Amino acid sequence: MTVVLDVNGLHRIYRTKAGDTHALRGVSLTVEQGEFVAIMGPSGSGKSTLMNILGCLDKPTHGSYRFEGADIADYSEDELADLRATRIGFVFQSFNLLPRATVLRNVMLPLVYTLCPRPEREQRARFALHCVGLEERFFEHRSNELSGGQMQRVAIARALVNNPALILADEPTGNLDTRTGELVLETFTRLKETGRTIVLITHEPDVAAHADRVLSIRDGLLYTASTGGKAGHTANMPFREGDMP
Amino acid sequence: MGIRDLIQETLFSLSSNKVRSFLTTLGIVIGIASVIAMTSLIGGMQKSFIDEMGLSQARMVQVSAYVPDRPLAKKDADALATAFPEYEDIAATAYGFATISTDKTSYETSVWGVTGNYFSLAVVKAESGRLLEEDDDRRLTRALVVGKGIVRELFGDEDAPALGTTVRIGPNAESYLIVGVIEGNGTSSHYYNAYMPMGTLQSRITGTESYDTILALAREGTDATELAVRTKEFLAQWLKTSEDNVFAYSMQEIINQMNVVMAGFSLMLTSIASISLFVGGIGIMNMMLTTVTERTREIGLRKSLGAHTSDITRQFLAESIALCLIGGFFGIVMGYAASWGLAGLVTVVQPGTSGFSPVLGIESVAIAAGVCALIGIVFGFYPARRAARLDPVESLRYQ
Numbered sequence: 001m002t003v004v005l006d007v008n009g010l011h012r013i014y015r016t017k018a019g020d021t022h023a024l025r026g027v028s029l030t031v032e033q034g035e036f037v038a039i040m041g042p043s044g045s046g047k048s049t050l051m052n053i054l055g056c057l058d059k060p061t062h063g064s065y066r067f068e069g070a071d072i073a074d075y076s077e078d079e080l081a082d083l084r085a086t087r088i089g090f091v092f093q094s095f096n097l098l099p100r101a102t103v104l105r106n107v108m109l110p111l112v113y114t115l116c117p118r119p120e121r122e123q124r125a126r127f128a129l130h131c132v133g134l135e136e137r138f139f140e141h142r143s144n145e146l147s148g149g150q151m152q153r154v155a156i157a158r159a160l161v162n163n164p165a166l167i168l169a170d171e172p173t174g175n176l177d178t179r180t181g182e183l184v185l186e187t188f189t190r191l192k193e194t195g196r197t198i199v200l201i202t203h204e205p206d207v208a209a210h211a212d213r214v215l216s217i218r219d220g221l222l223y224t225a226s227t228g229g230k231a232g233h234t235a236n237m238p239f240r241e242g243d244m245p
Numbered sequence: 246m247g248i249r250d251l252i253q254e255t256l257f258s259l260s261s262n263k264v265r266s267f268l269t270t271l272g273i274v275i276g277i278a279s280v281i282a283m284t285s286l287i288g289g290m291q292k293s294f295i296d297e298m299g300l301s302q303a304r305m306v307q308v309s310a311y312v313p314d315r316p317l318a319k320k321d322a323d324a325l326a327t328a329f330p331e332y333e334d335i336a337a338t339a340y341g342f343a344t345i346s347t348d349k350t351s352y353e354t355s356v357w358g359v360t361g362n363y364f365s366l367a368v369v370k371a372e373s374g375r376l377l378e379e380d381d382d383r384r385l386t387r388a389l390v391v392g393k394g395i396v397r398e399l400f401g402d403e404d405a406p407a408l409g410t411t412v413r414i415g416p417n418a419e420s421y422l423i424v425g426v427i428e429g430n431g432t433s434s435h436y437y438n439a440y441m442p443m444g445t446l447q448s449r450i451t452g453t454e455s456y457d458t459i460l461a462l463a464r465e466g467t468d469a470t471e472l473a474v475r476t477k478e479f480l481a482q483w484l485k486t487s488e489d490n491v492f493a494y495s496m497q498e499i500i501n502q503m504n505v506v507m508a509g510f511s512l513m514l515t516s517i518a519s520i521s522l523f524v525g526g527i528g529i530m531n532m533m534l535t536t537v538t539e540r541t542r543e544i545g546l547r548k549s550l551g552a553h554t555s556d557i558t559r560q561f562l563a564e565s566i567a568l569c570l571i572g573g574f575f576g577i578v579m580g581y582a583a584s585w586g587l588a589g590l591v592t593v594v595q596p597g598t599s600g601f602s603p604v605l606g607i608e609s610v611a612i613a614a615g616v617c618a619l620i621g622i623v624f625g626f627y628p629a630r631r632a633a634r635l636d637p638v639e640s641l642r643y644q
Contacts, residue, residue, distance in 0.1 A: 057549060057637045078553050085551020092641065096546045100261045112250045113551040158550075 003069070004165050004197045005031040005054060010063035012049050012220075023049040025220035026063070031199060033165070036192040038200045038211035039222070046220040048170070051201050055088055055168045056080045068165055085113040089159025093171035095151045097158075099144040103129070106143050107157045114162055128157040131194075132187050149180035156187055160196075167191065169200045173207055185210045246556045255563045259571075262536075269532040270572030272525025273620065277576025277613050278583060280518040285584040285603035287507050293601035294503065302368065305496045306332075306473045308459040312486045316455030321483065325461060328479055331472055332461040336363040337443065339458075341451040345399065345439060346413045352398040356414065356439045358446025364390075366462050369435060374408045374425035381442040387449075389414070390425040394437035403430075414441075415450050469495035522616070525572065526624040533565050533628035537635075544632050545640030558633040565625025566618055573617030581605050 012024040023046045031037050041047040052058040053065060056072060057080075065072050068087065072080065084090075089110075097106045107125035116124065129139060132153040138146065143154060152172060159167050169188065173181030188198055189210055200211060208214045214225040246254075259266045295303075308325070310317050322335050340355045361379030363369075369376065371390070381388050389412065393403040400407055411420045427435045447454055461476070463469040477493040484491065537544070544557060584603035591601075 052638050055549065057641075078555075081548065081551050081553045083551075084549060090549050092546075096542060096641070098543060101257070109547075110550040112246055112254070113547075113553075113556060118247075118249070162551075 002033040003030055004033050004035075004067070005029060005199070006064075006066040006069075007054070008064045008066075010050075010053065010060045010065065012046075012053060012058070013061045023220055024053075024060070027217075027220070027222045029215070029222060031166075031197060033197050034192070034195050035213065036188065036198045036200070036211045038202060038208035038214045039217055040202055040205065040208040040214055040225065041217035042203050045217045047201050047203075047217045049220075050217060050222075051168060051170050051199075054166075054199060055090060056083050081113070085110060086162055087165045089162065089164040089167045091152070091155050091159050091167065091169035091172045093174040095148075095155045095175070097143040097151055097154060100142060102140050103134070103143055103146070103154050104139050106154055107161050110158060110162050116162070124161050125157070128160040129154070131160055131191070132157045147180075148176050149183055152176060152180075152184050153187060156184070156191075160191070165197060167196055167198045169198065171202055172200065173202070173204070181207070246552070246559065251559060251563050254560055255567050258536075258564060259567060265532065266568060266571075269528050270525070270568055270575070272521060272528045273569055273572030273617060274525075274576040274579065276518050276521035276525050277573045277617065278580035279521065280515055281577050281580025281605065281609065281613060282583040282587065283511060283514045283518075283580075284609045285581055285605040286587060287511055288604035288606060288609075289584070289588060289601045291504070291507060292604050295500070303495075303497045303500060304463040304465065304467070304469050305366070306461045306463060306469055306476055306493055307496070308461060308476060308480065308491075308493045309457065310480060310484055310486070310491045312484050312490050315484060315486075316453070316457075317459060318454050318456055321480070322456065322459050324483055325459065325476065325480070328483075329461070329472065329476065331464055331467045333464045334362055334366055334462045336360045336366045336460045336462075337456040337458065338363060338460070339443060339446060339451065339456050341446055343414050343450050345395070346418070347399050347410070350399060352395070354395065354398075354437065354439060356441060356446065356450060358443040358450070359440050360443045363440075363460070366460055370428050371425040372428035374423070376425050376427075377440060377442055382444055385444045385448060386442060387419065387421045387445060388424040388441065389421040390427060390440045391423060392427045392433065392435040392438045393430070395439050396426060417449075419449060463495075469497045470501075473498065522620060526569075526620045529565055529568055529621065530624040530628060532568075533561060533625055534631070536564070537561065537628050537632040540632075541635060541640045541643040544635050545637045545643065548635075548637035549641060554633045557635075558629045561629035561632045562622065562625050565628065566621030569617040569621035569625075570614065573613055576617075577610055577613055 007027060007029040010024050010027040011022070014021040014023060027050060039047055039050065049058070053060055056067065056075075059073065067083065072083070075083065098109070101109075104122060104125050107128055108121045111121045111124065126139070134150060134153050134157065138150065143151060146154065156167075156172075159169075172188070173184055176184060185207060188200065192198055192212075198211075200207070202208050208225075216223045216225045308317075317337075319337070322337055326332060326335050337360050339358045341358070342353070343356045344351050344353045345356070346352070359377060361377060361382040364376040372393070374390075377388060377390055380386075391407065396405055396407045397403040399412065407423050407426055410423050412423065413419065414421050421441065427433070427438075429435055463472050473493040473495040477488055477491050480493065481488040481491045547557060581603070584605070588601060588603050
């Protein structure tokens with residue numbers, strides 16, 4: 001198996017006037033192609049910091065991060081941007097769609113920042129939307145006319161459209177009700193089955209349970225929670241929400 | 246990000262906020278409109294002035310002299326012609342006061358005597374009948390050419406059939422035949438003039454051989470202004486008088502002076518308009534800063550999707566330039582329309598004048614567009630830079 005992510009001894013220290021905040025204290029993680037990994041932790045655990053570094057939006061203070069074998073420490077800001085444009089797809093809690101733009105336009109947006117030729121863009125956007133199971137009659141709708149579940153599927157299609165090596169999802173079901181959230185998670189499971197690599201960040205054990213491998217993060221350190229887990233294994237987790245001080 | 250994507254994104258985001266975009270550009274619209282209105286009015290005035298004078302008039306040198314007991318005369322005109330082969334042709338005018346009368350009415354006016362070549366030199370056209378010719382001057386005919394103002398004074402209406410009518414002029418009330426009426430309405434300088442052959446005027450009205458003004462037409466390609474200076478020097482020597490008593494103006498000089506006045510006028514109005522443009526630019530900057538704040542999350546999203554810092558800068562800079570250019574476009578259209586309105590107003594306020602058409606040169610349009618683009622760059626730069634420097638992590642979290 002090809003290794004997509006290889007993180008070693010990652011530290012991230014935020015230096016502020018009020019003092020240093022040690023958000024990550026030596027995180028190591030390897031994700032292989034085709035894996036569906038959930039990183040679970042409460043707010044303040046450092047999971048957002050980890051997500052930002054994995055997504056190449058932020059650089060570690062210490063430690064190495066190799067993305068598809070290349071050390072991103074040497075990358076310039078523009079090179080990181082190119083990496084995000086071509087190799088990484090983001091899914092956010094609040095969807096972050098352009099409200100007045102149509103569904104197709106939203107999905108095509110990342111391709112504007114790649115070398116993808118214009119005629120090919122719509123074709124790829126339609127394909128991505130089919131992959132997430134959005135019906136064709138919604139394609140020309142403005143994104144603010146959709147339901148929450150539909151919006152999140154459009155956002156997943158947007159993450160897919162540049163055929164990325166890694167899909168990073170940050171609390172993708174956080175703004176959805178349980179049933180709709182379940183549908184979105186099924187979409188991730190289906191993508192995983194077609195060979196996509198997914199790293200999902202959540203604070204809900206039920207959500208994390210959809211992944212092959214669950215890691216928990218607490219106080220800037222990563223722990224293995226369970227592997228090959230489905231719902232029911234959550235009992236083995238070292239903590240639950242609410243356990244935290 | 247390709248240029249087509251940039252244009253598409255720009256138009257998309259501006260059209261999503263039509264009312265605000267429109268209000269923001271008003272300052273630019275007004276500033277550009279006033280500059281364009283003024284530019285086309287001045288352009289129109291200059292053109293109508295030059296058109297009325299005729300093209301050859303720029304080459305005309307007007308000569309006069311005031312030496313006691315030594316008025317200008319034919320020998321002086323001949324001397325000029327000999328001394329300056331640069332002159333293509335030389336004509337002369339003189340005038341005397343006389344009463345022109347018909348059976349019913351009489352009108353006291355100055356009557357001009359002109360040499361036979363005067364009308365062709367001064368580019369005067371007859372509306373009806375003919376103008377005076379060399380032959381009239383030679384044979385001392387009692388032929389009279391009048392402007393339409395004279396026709397009105399004598400016959401009650403400027404379009405009355407005056408041609409072929411006999412009028413009486415001078416102390417002996419000798420009869421003269423109206424052989425021609427000069428075209429042109431109240432703005433024409435010939436409107437209230439009556440012309441007879443130079444010799445006729447000299448022998449029957451003034452009783453002297455003197456000229457009042459000598460008109461000399463410089464050959465094409467010669468510098469009339471410089472020629473006027475040399476003519477003045479020559480004439481002062483020839484008349485054995487000081488240069489203060491001799492006058493030689495080229496029309497080019499008068500046109501130049503008018504251009505200087507017009508340029509000063511437009512400079513003044515441009516500086517007033519530029520205040521409006523400056524305020525408009527600040528409006529653009531204000532709106533762009535608001536837009537950047539409002540779209541912080543979008544900027545974070547775009548960066549996470551792989552937008553370079555330069556892509557974000559270009560996107561917001563393009564928006565501010567596009568706003569200014571759109572404002573400039575409407576400003577040019579409105580300014581040009583306003584200049585027609587103002588030109589029309591001149592004819593209303595001053596009846597009898599022929600009015601003029603505003604002239605808007607392509608270079609004025611190009612300069613206006615360039616100024617708009619520049620305002621867009623200058624006032625859009627800071628907001629665009631601010632947008633581009635936003636941290637993607639922070640901006641994605643922005644509420």
